[in-house]
């Protein structure tokens with residue numbers, strides 16, 4: 001019981017240094033996140049870096065279809081920055097009065113544009129494999145963000161000698177079955193971070209995973225602070241009830 005309690009406590013406080021067992025028995029190393037634990041919060045600078053990685057690297061294959069430009073205000077951008085950002089993209093609109101569809105610059109209310117117009121186009125460009133939408137990905141796989149992070153840094157220079165890769169597949173330490181249709185997406189110095197952070201593979205993987213955690217659960221911080229409020233409320237209530245119980249029973253003894 002004590003052990004169970006300790007386990008629960010470490011999990012709650014986000015101190016757990018354990019590892020999640022993924023499919024195929026590969027252990028996923030636990031990673032320390034700013035948003036782990038009861039009091040965890042997102043790191044805005046990290047979310048902006050992660051968005052930059054998504055936009056410059058992942059977005060050529062993966063969509064984040066549940067995100068509109070205006071949602072990015074959560075990342076600490078100003079409304080003007082978001083307007084300017086959206087305007088860099090074109091979206092299809094219409095029909096106009098002549099019944100024609102037309103292209104126009106995106107506005108903050110528009111969804112973040114899809115990487116491919118449809119699944120067939122996405123598969124055709126990726127050797128038959130479908131790059132899944134990343135909006136909910138950080139929570140969709142066993143291991144959550146730890147898995148996404150491990151996957152992104154999990155490309156060894158050479159696959160193990162005894163592995164025969166299928167055509168168009170790449171070796172990954174953490175993908176179930178180890179053969180993945182996504183080539184290693186990150187290389188040292190691939191992006192030039194606006195805030196000057198050195199763009200190591202680990203840094204980019206961590207930043208883009210934090211960003212994916214935000215797209216998967218933009219209300220994480222509100223949920224956590226609500227949790228803390230509820231616990232405090234229950235503690236106070238317990239104190240009051242205990243005092244009341246003592247008072248009532250003191251008259252009966």
Ligand code: HEC
Nearest residue numbers: 057058060061126129130131132137148180181182185208
């Ligand atoms: C060249 C296209 C391409 C790029 C660029 C790319 N991916 Fe992928 N990604 C894929 C494909 C294809 C798959 C499906 C792999 C499969 O099922 O074998 C995939 C799968 C994934 C998965 C799901 C793995 C699983 O467990 O199913 C994640 C997470 C992911 N990519 C994240 C990223 C991130 C983050 C980036 C940017 C740093 C990125 N990808 C860049 C093509 C790409």
